[in-house]
Amino acid sequence: MPFVRVALDVPLDRLFDYAVEAVTAADVGRRVVVPFGSRSLVGIVMAVADAPEDAGVAIKPVDAILEDMPALPADTLALLRFCADYYQHPIGQVVHTALPSRFRDIAPFHVAEALRYVATDAAALAAAIPARAVMQHRLVAMLAVPRSEAELRRVSGTAWKTVQAWMADGSVAVTRHEAAPIGDIVGLTLNADQTAAVQSIGSGKGFGAHLLQGITGSGKTEVYLQAIAAVLAAGKQALVLVPEINLTPQLEGRFRSRFPMVELAALHSSVADGERAAAWVKAARGEARIVLGTRLAVFTPMPALGLVIVDEEHDASYKQQDGLRYSARDMAVARAKRADVPVVLGSATPSLESWHNAAQGRYRHDYLRLRATPGAKPPAWRLIGTRHAPMTDGLHPMTVGAIAERLARCEQTLIFLNRRGYAPVMHCSECGWLAACTRCSARLTVHLREGRLRCHHCGWEERLPPRCPGCGNADVKPVGQGTQRLEDVLAARFPHACVMRIDRDSTRRKGSFEAALKAIHDGRVDILVGTQMLAKGHDFPKLTLVVVTGADSGLYSADYRAAERLFAQLAQVAGRAGRAEHPGEVLVQTDFPEHPLYQALLADDYDAFAQRELDERQLAGFPPILHQAVLRAEAAKLEEAVTFLRKASSLAPNVEGVTVWDPVPATMTRLANRERAQVLVQSHSRPRLQSMLAAWMLAMRQERAGKIRWSLDVDPLEL
DNA sequence: AGCACGCCGACT
DNA sequence: GTCGGCGTGCTC
Numbered sequence: 001m002p003f004v005r006v007a008l009d010v011p012l013d014r015l016f017d018y019a020v021e022a023v024t025a026a027d028v029g030r031r032v033v034v035p036f037g038s039r040s041l042v043g044i045v046m047a048v049a050d051a052p053e054d055a056g057v058a059i060k061p062v063d064a065i066l067e068d069m070p071a072l073p074a075d076t077l078a079l080l081r082f083c084a085d086y087y088q089h090p091i092g093q094v095v096h097t098a099l100p101s102r103f104r105d106i107a108p109f110h111v112a113e114a115l116r117y118v119a120t121d122a123a124a125l126a127a128a129i130p131a132r133a134v135m136q137h138r139l140v141a142m143l144a145v146p147r148s149e150a151e152l153r154r155v156s157g158t159a160w161k162t163v164q165a166w167m168a169d170g171s172v173a174v175t176r177h178e179a180a181p182i183g184d185i186v187g188l189t190l191n192a193d194q195t196a197a198v199q200s201i202g203s204g205k206g207f208g209a210h211l212l213q214g215i216t217g218s219g220k221t222e223v224y225l226q227a228i229a230a231v232l233a234a235g236k237q238a239l240v241l242v243p244e245i246n247l248t249p250q251l252e253g254r255f256r257s258r259f260p261m262v263e264l265a266a267l268h269s270s271v272a273d274g275e276r277a278a279a280w281v282k283a284a285r286g287e288a289r290i291v292l293g294t295r296l297a298v299f300t301p302m303p304a305l306g307l308v309i310v311d312e313e314h315d316a317s318y319k320q321q322d323g324l325r326y327s328a329r330d331m332a333v334a335r336a337k338r339a340d341v342p343v344v345l346g347s348a349t350p351s352l353e354s355w356h357n358a359a360q361g362r363y364r365h366d367y368l369r370l371r372a373t374p375g376a377k378p379p380a381w382r383l384i385g386t387r388h389a390p391m392t393d394g395l396h397p398m399t400v401g402a403i404a405e406r407l408a409r410c411e412q413t414l415i416f417l418n419r420r421g422y423a424p425v426m427h428c429s430e431c432g433w434l435a436a437c438t439r440c441s442a443r444l445t446v447h448l449r450e451g452r453l454r455c456h457h458c459g460w461e462e463r464l465p466p467r468c469p470g471c472g473n474a475d476v477k478p479v480g481q482g483t484q485r486l487e488d489v490l491a492a493r494f495p496h497a498c499v500m501r502i503d504r505d506s507t508r509r510k511g512s513f514e515a516a517l518k519a520i521h522d523g524r525v526d527i528l529v530g531t532q533m534l535a536k537g538h539d540f541p542k543l544t545l546v547v548v549t550g551a552d553s554g555l556y557s558a559d560y561r562a563a564e565r566l567f568a569q570l571a572q573v574a575g576r577a578g579r580a581e582h583p584g585e586v587l588v589q590t591d592f593p594e595h596p597l598y599q600a601l602l603a604d605d606y607d608a609f610a611q612r613e614l615d616e617r618q619l620a621g622f623p624p625i626l627h628q629a630v631l632r633a634e635a636a637k638l639e640e641a642v643t644f645l646r647k648a649s650s651l652a653p654n655v656e657g658v659t660v661w662d663p664v665p666a667t668m669t670r671l672a673n674r675e676r677a678q679v680l681v682q683s684h685s686r687p688r689l690q691s692m693l694a695a696w697m698l699a700m701r702q703e704r705a706g707k708i709r710w711s712l713d714v715d716p717l718e719l
Numbered sequence: 720a721g722c723a724c725g726c727c728g729a730c731t
Numbered sequence: 732g733t734c735g736g737c738g739t740g741c742t743c
Contacts, residue, residue, distance in 0.1 A: 003743090005743090006743080008742090008743095009720085010720060010721080010742075011720055012720090012742080014743090015743085016742080016743040017743045018743060019743090034743085035743090036721095036742060036743080037721075037722065037723080037741070037742045038721090038722060038723070038742090039721070039722075039742095052743070053743085054743075057742095057743055058743075059743055060743060093720095704739085704740090706738095720742105721741105721742095722740105722741090722742090723739105723740090723741090723742105724738105724739090724740090724741105725737105725738090725739085725740105726736105726738095727735105727736085728734105728735095728736080729733105729734095729735100730732105730733085730734080730735105731732105731733090731734095
């Protein structure tokens with residue numbers, strides 16, 4: 001009797017063998033229902049075998065092999081295996097995270113196959129129709145190539161009935177899905193940089209990684225669209241990854257209108273479960289020719305994959321921060337390599353990892369230095385030194401003046417402050433008391449309007465104390481500035497202006513963000529105060545001034561990636577200022593106007609900044625010069641976590657060239673009443689690090705952790 | 720991760 | 732006498 005090796009959603013890094021009556025290689029990648037202990041689980045067949053792996057265990061039979069969805073193809077299974085090995089995560093859990101959640105449900109799932117209709121002899125059919133039957137002639141013209149039912153129905157109300165009649169007499173035949181011709185694609189005219197980029201991507205025979213570096217307005221999307229058009233014309237599929245922001249529907253719209261004849265599968269968070277599963281199935285069957293989605297879409301089976309695109313590749317949302325801590329960007333590159341197709345990583349401010357890869361010649365560096373719209377000017381940056389300046393309520397007189405100018409011209413201003421709430425600290429000047437969260441190692445943020453103190457890390461809330469809980473002094477004051485306070489300050493300063501605040505607090509209600517965007521578009525808002533929510537994507541035609549304040553904390557942060565993130569954020573928010581007809585201006589209020597980061601922004605020179613950062617990381621020994629992994633542990637008391645990590649470290653194999661550091665408390669030691677510590681492992685050699693981690697995790701899984709929760713993070717974004 | 724099995728405290 | 736607390740161990 002044959003056996004199947006099944007991946008199950010359990011935290012055990014192995015497969016489970018089951019007996020089955022009859023099985024073929026075609027069942028690999030299929031869903032199966034199997035008994036597991038006392039329960040019944042859905043698993044994925046990873047392999048078929050003649051004998052069980054372990055002769056010593058009693059093998060149970062499979063309950064059912066489900067044939068409701070396309071089996072996961074071999075290349076997808078191989079990618080998942082690679083992912084499991086790379087991130088040291090149990091294979092069963094990797095397989096199950098990669099599937100649309102709908103497939104974890106035992107209930108069968110069915111997606112009708114896309115049927116196409118085509119005339120057996122279009123000329124003969126046309127000849128048989130009276131000349132005055134205009135609709136019928138139009139229908140026959142369409143039927144020269146295979147068409148979907150939906151397309152045909154669009155011709156007229158009776159079109160479908162006509163087609164059915166023709167099918168009955170054999171004039172029209174039904175076929176299974178076939179790659180339909182993509183039709184005439186009219187793209188925009190490309191400038192020299194864009195043309196070079198499209199050619200560079202297209203000329204790549206087989207795998208090639210391209211770092212497409214171009215500022216906002218340089219026309220990256222148009223490069224994507226034309227590279228995709230070439231891939232579609234060759235009958236292949238394109239995979240497009242986007243960050244997890246609510247901008248995806250806009251981009252989706254642009255793709256759909258450019259390729260109206262092509263089926264596009266959208267796989268992002270605003271797509272419901274069932275729809276998501278259906279999109280997945282269509283991609284796996286090759287019916288959907290473009291897959292556009294967030295992180296998880298990188299695992300979508302695509303039999304005719306021809307191109308992979310990762311938009312805004314530097315975006316942190318590509319790295320999953322719990323469970324399987326994978327980087328979709330890195331998996332995209334790995335996938336493209338395995339499929340032997342080009343991959344494009346696009347960004348105005350590439351991650352230092354990708355930039356370094358390009359500098360080393362592993363990626364091809366394609367620059368878009370020209371503006372896609374002729375005549376459009378980049379925003380003008382101005383640094384405003386605040387150190388000895390006569391500031392009022394956190395605003396420099398020049399800033400106030402610049403805002404007043406915009407108000408006089410009926411233009412909009414955006415004030416960017418990446419700190420929500422009224423003030424970040426509540427302080428007693430008498431005894432020095434600070435409002436702290438009892439569950440986290442963090443200060444409580446003042447939310448004055450609601451009269452509450454809130455922890456932005458764990459969600460804890462309490463009433464704003466009328467007097468100091470330490471000494472009873474009534475003079476407790478909010479210190480520092482958040483978006484709420486800035487909103488108040490501006491409203492007082494410009495009483496006739498409409499000031500609107502946009503952050504997670506002001507847009508909590510469903511649809512309120514969209515409503516706010518509309519108000520801005522309609523010109524009903526003069527001054528916008530907002531966090532990074534406003535930094536991405538949205539175009540506001542009347543916005544000509546961006547003011548940045550409170551950004552200095554990113555300059556001298558303990559987190560070595562803070563500067564990289566700050567640069568990206570500021571470059572992004574600056575992109576909101578100005579359109580073709582109104583050149584934009586960006587004012588940065590800073591104590592350190594001479595800082596190289598600001599100077600690089602001013603000079604529009606990301607490469608200078610990246611090179612400098614890279615040199616620093618070389619000196620300090622940080623990624624991407626070397627590679628890291630972090631073992632994190634959390635327990636009720638810090639000491640328990642540290643003790644556990646000490647024991648874990650003792651299990652770590654001694655591998656030449658791999659350093660295991662001592663356990664240290666995490667940056668946020670206490671979070672939601674749990675105390676956390678970590679062990680950093682690093683090496684200049686990725687293979688050595690990999691083999692060390694594999695041996696280490698094998699040893700770790702023999703031990704039992706007790707009440708300690710632990711996880712391994714390979715290529716961590718934050719320490 | 721579930722879930723069962725197992726061995727000690729306050730209840731109808 | 733038993734309901735149930737969660738420690739320990741197993742899952743093809």
